[in-house]
Amino acid sequence: MENLVQEAIQNVNLHAVMPSLILSVAGMALLLVAVFSPRGKTAHIAWLSIASLIVAGIVTIMGWNDTQYGFAGSVQLDNFAAFFSMICIIAAGLAILMSDEYLKRENFPVGEYYPLILITTAGAMWMVSGTDLITIFLGLEVLSVSLYILAGFFRDQVRCNEAGLKYFFLGAFSTGFLLYGMALLYGVSGTTKVYDIAAYIQANPDTTTNVMFVAGGLLMLTGFFFKIAAAPFHMWTPDVYQGAPTPITAFMSAGPKAAAFAALIRVTFICLEGMQDHLTTVFWVLAVLTMTVGNLIALNQKDLKRMLAYSSIAHAGYAMVGLVAWNEIGSAGILFYMLVYTFMNMGAFAILILIGRSGEENLTLDGVTGLGYKKPMLGIAFSIFLFALMGLPPTAGFTGKFYIFAGAINSGYIWLAVLGVLNSAVSLYYYLRIMIFMYFKEPQEDYAWVKIYPATAVSIVISVIGVLYLGIVPGSIMQLARMAGF
């Protein structure tokens, strides 16, 4: 007993959870700040949240190339985790930047909003650095529960309530799948540590044909597919993305999705490696289905938030092509793509925040008629993000897709890369349609209500810089992604 306690103490190593620890402590402290602040005053909480995110980001960057193991091998802060942590931090930072004025406009400036984002990010970081199924599950739950609240944050708006409730029910349901799968894997291998499961399979190769193991692996993957919104598990996405507060939609489509991808990659590439032949089939079917479903349904959308929701499904499909490739370029490609996607998608949502009126009834195609003439800077920024989402050079959308499809071609999936490019061609239609409404139609309104909120404008500028930088000189960041990838 004495030994067990000693071992537990020695194995803690707080360095391995330092970034997420900073965010959780900051989250709790700011919760108290929020509750003791007068109602309606939230700006200082927003700035303190940004500050804590910056500190966590610096700590994460300083830990680059210095893998830390903590809690008896349950947590492993390696380059892979650090890269995904940075994506989550950037996503959270951009979301907070675009939130404060938005909350005031929607007449719901409540301080708890920011601590919840910080705690979501901390959960995402546990998820990406977890090497124990229980840690991954814990991170996922911390992330999800905070997001359920954030998705239904405007409690006096019916659509927002619907989003929160729908997300909660389907999220809880999918968590059930995930947990059941983890339980079965534990039942087969007798451990929840991913490396120990891998070692067990190495020692007993016939495990990979064991029904319980296969069922466990697939159930667990189903749980992750729900979270990354891969078809046919995407049904919740449009309603939740449309109803949730716009900064939260932007955050959800970038940070938590990247975290789910990280856990998915870690678990499949380590634990389920023995099932590679079968899993690549599963992945390519889902990848093709996801991008096709996302793009085809997006063609018919009038509501911009809903259209971007379907587009985010399609982009998860592109990223899954990197999983099919199952090689170094493919996994590095996913890391790079999630970073790119964070910038381009959050930028697009930030534009929607500026265009929207209180209640956001006007965020439709007709609502942007002639915007490019009345608000030229917004039009240009929106066009850059749309070009990036289409995947056209010189934006980052092109380089991101390039690396992912290059990974697929390296593994011999040329036809899959072709399908991906064809899908991008389909997506041109609905992205260009927004630009046609912006530039080729006479403006019917003067857009007098559009105010350029300073903080939101900063987030747009950061996103534009990110999209262009990653598009024109992707080399250095791609190098980092390759160091981080599996």
Add this chain to the structure above:
Amino acid sequence: MLDLYLPIIVVIGIAFAFAIGSVVFSRLVGVKRYSELKMSPYECGVPPIGNANERFSVKFYLVAVAFIVFDVEVAFLYPWAIMFKQLGWYGAITMGIFIFVLVIGFIYDWKKGALEWE
């Protein structure tokens, strides 16, 4: 090996005997004066029969949520108390952090007025 479970079986037996025994005993001996309130499934709380679409007071649920927090706290405190000597300072500090986190939630509840009934 199996005799390790004997105390558990004994406890289960006692629990069943107590549960069944007290119900039977009160039925045999107790005085029966029925009233409308006594016949309802819950003497206090939400009326169990009626339109489901009516508005209900959120107070009950706040109390329930606060209760869960402290219930979980106790569930973690018991095993710690048993292992207190072996865990030493490590256990004390860890538990201190755990309780501190809960206290933050408690302060939040308090300040928000979740503990006031009116």
